[in-house]
Amino acid sequence: MRKYQRLAGLIACLLAIALPVASMAQDLETGPVVQPDESGDIPVVTLVEPPESAPAPVRPPHRDPLRVRLHPNLDDGQITMLEAAIAERPELVPGPNPTYEFAANPESPEDILLLPIKGMTPETQQGYDKRFDIEGAMSLEQIYTYYDSYPARRYRWATNVPKWIGLGSLTSEGFGQRLDLALAPLLRRHILLGLEYPTDRIKSSTCLSNTPATPGQCPFPFTREPGTVDAGSPLFVQVQASDRSGEPYVTVIAIQPDFTIKPLLATRASQPSQEGASDGPAVDAESEAPPGISLATGSDPSVTLTEPGRYEIITFITEEPINPRVFDRLLGQDFDTTVCSTEYEKWLCSYLVGGRSGFPNTFTNNIAIQTVTAVEELSYPSPIVMGEPTDDREARFQAQLFFRRDGGPFELTGSKGPGEVHRQNYEKAHKCGGTYIGEGFVLTSAHCIPPTGGDTPPQIRLHNLRIRLGTNDIASGGVAFRIESVAFHPRSSNSRRRADLAVIKLLPSTTLGEMEKAGQVKKLDIAVGSAAILPVETDVRVTGWGYTGASIEGDNKLLDIKGDTQRNPRILQKLDLKVAREDRCSIDNFRFYDKQESLCIYSPTEGADACYKDSGGPLTREFDGTRYLIGIVTAGVGCAYGDFPSLYMRANKFRHWVSNAKDRLNLEYRKRLEANEAYKTPAVFVVP
Structure with a gap:
């Protein structure tokens, strides 16, 4: 399902900060133009005014230089040349606690990257949104490919993954100029942030x-x-x-x-x-x-x-007033007296252009x-609008992913939605769809699986997620099963070829076997051979309990286009669709999916589509009298608005991975059983 969250407040109050009002103490560290006297003491700092036609100043070291390191993937020649480039720039210092690093491009090793070190700068310590907050270390390859995906590029501001700067080859002409051009705004920020000097006055x-x-x-x-x-x-x-x-x-x-x-x-x-x-x-x-x-x-x-x-x-x-153009000055530029005219502006320009440190005691x-x-x-990837209810004999392979909630299914708990309508408990509990593929396994979308812990509220963590099987009515009927473990596809995130898939192993139960024998639950096989050949205009069907109102990309997902509160149906819905041409899905929303691994699906009826909360559910087709799984609900552009198609992961392209994932989860379950770790918290694995 397409997850959505409105994060912003309309206004912000920036918390009070102590500001200096008097001249600075004489023991501040001074710039390189100040020399100790014979006693070894540092004299009071005074501003050295450059002449009106001052040449570009020699860059003295900033009192708090930018600390850098060299990545281990650099070869000896690159290391030697980068060490020389760093030595020529006193504002860069290799040493302990670095915040930036130079590295070889993983895909083009002759080219150099400059990037913040994850966790060592404020913007890489914690993402603004938890879904984009990548915990722990990342390899250089993972960082380099992270922004290949459209959501990562669009929501770069919400993540804590460093964004690299390409510098080209060390041996190509102009490397030093490219380095200085990349460093200039970065160092200006570093210098400006060093101006603050707190006081309680x-x-x-x-x-x-x-x-x-x-x-x-x-x-x-x-x-x-x-x-x-x-x-x-x-x-x-x-x-x-x-x-x-x-x-x-x-x-x-x-x-x-x-x-x-x-x-x-x-x-x-x-x-x-x-x-x-x-x-x-x-x-x-x-x-x-x-x-x-x-x-x-x-x-x-x-x-x-x-x-x-x-x-x-x-x-x-x-x-004194400050000309805003002063702040356009960059380290190493000419001292422009037409911009830096007052005493205070001259001091600021000297600081920005020459990297000077210390405050003049006259201001x-x-x-x-x-x-x-x-x-x-x-808005997060996923997206049945204008569907019709299934009967209780249809879609017995359909699984529901939902969170446990206090109270009965029809109780009105929590606050009203944005449309001032109370949604019932069974609606609020619903998370995603899934497909029962036999032997106690459910196939769904990776983005439907919540985190296991951390700062995530307990009520929406993995250990509170349940899988309902054996009913088309999510308010009553069927059986809810606990999760034993989950296998993620290695490309389920942070990849230019995203494979939004996860396999869930249910906690073993005799109840499931009895339901299968009684025909209450039926597995659905992944299409192979002729059943997996899907020419354009092939008839297919999607089922789910997702929202039933059309919506626009980027709008509040709890409201439909009329401004009414979105509702989840109690009875499983079905909608007949058709296979579209691949090029209809050549839009930004789908650019991070491989066309060979996905299906482009459209509705011949305007205003009909899968929607939010249908994610992870099955796309099926009937072939020679048997229904097969051909796709998994993955992504869309809003819901049932305009003639946009939707995108589904193509099930047969991942048949071998699903088999490997089942084998791995069975093996890990046996290990956990021997170690007395089974039946506790769900285990999570990434399975190649």
Whole structure:
């Protein structure tokens, strides 16, 4: 089923951060232009102004250089050349606790990649969405191929997988220039983030919101998550503080996900306002006295964070105005006196262009850094609309994947849906479809299998998932079986050729055997030979308990196109479809699936289709009087909207893998039984 989640709040309040207001202490580490005196002490730092026609400065080492390492897959020649390139750039330092690494391209070893080390930078420590949060280490090959898939590229902002930068061959002309071009925005970000210097003298915060903030508040609803905004949503920018002196200038910039700079606000501080904080969500929930003085605010909601991702918001409160063009300067560029004209701008430019460290003691510096994430709606692969009910003799191979819930199947637990309608327990419990393939095994989609633990709520973990067999009525009838183990296809995720498949072994039970003997449960064989040949326009059938309303790609999946709450049918639905030409599925949504391993399916009736919660269920055909499994519900473009086809994994292409998966799960079950580990928590395996 296509999983969907709306993540973004309409507004975000960035938590209060202590800002420096006085001149910096003299024991700050200084730049390389400062030399110790005869006593060995470091003197007070003063700004060395370059002449008006200053040449491009020699790059001195930054006081906190970017630490890098060399990947083991580099050959000796590459290592020698990269060590020389690093030595020529003092802002790069090999050593302990590196955050970036150079590596050889796994598919083209003569080419070099530069990439963040997973878990060593803030954006690679934890994904924004749990489904894109890849725990543990990943091989270079896995990282390199991760973004080959369309969902990974689209939702790059939500994952913690590093994104590499291609530098080309070390021996090709211009490698040094390409390296500097790649490093420049990265190092500028590194330098700007090093400007913050906390102090307890003033508390200040910057609020991004869809409505103007009142002093002491940032008006985000409690139903929204602080620190997030909708990508593309117009926003007000307001800077608040606990105190003020004089009439300072306020400048707010954002380091965007691609490391470019976006100006947000540049203005003189407004007249003092002594209004106290009113009731409501405070800017800083942990502060007894949240900032209550508005320093500056945008006149209208004209600021937009367009691209989803992580933004670092930097607020400067200074005695002099700052030309926003200052922040376009990059390490190693010429010192432009037409841009860097005031004393403060000269200091900033010296820092950005020359990598200078230390603060001049002649300035009052108020610099704070906060982080906000611009998010977009998440839709996840899967998608029967306009189907008809099956009778209790049909589709006895159909399996239901569902979560246990407290209360009876018709109780109304939890909150109402977005359409202000209570869905019944049996609807909320339903997860996906599946196919009983005999010997206690069920075939389904890999994305239907929930995590085993971690931060996932207990009620939707794997140990709470059940498999119902022997009924077409999910509110009553049939038997629910526990899961003993699960086998994932090795290409079920993070692959350019995704195979969205999983085999479930049910916990052994005499009940299942009795149901098979009685004909209540029947296995479905995977089509082979002539039964697996599927010319265009072949008649096929999909069955499931998925949503029954048409919906648009990207919309709230709990609402249909009319704005009504989506409902799950109590009785299993069936819908007759046809095989489409392969080229009809040549769209972005399906580009990460191999055409030879998938089926492109369409409905001859407009407005009819499989839908969310049908995922993992069977696509079948009748051949010579026998029904066979030919596909697994996998992905679509919304539900029954327009003439878009849907995509199904082609079952016969994975027949041997299914057999191997069953053998492996049986072997592992015997081991677990001998070790007294069976009948406990479900085991999970990746089976080649």
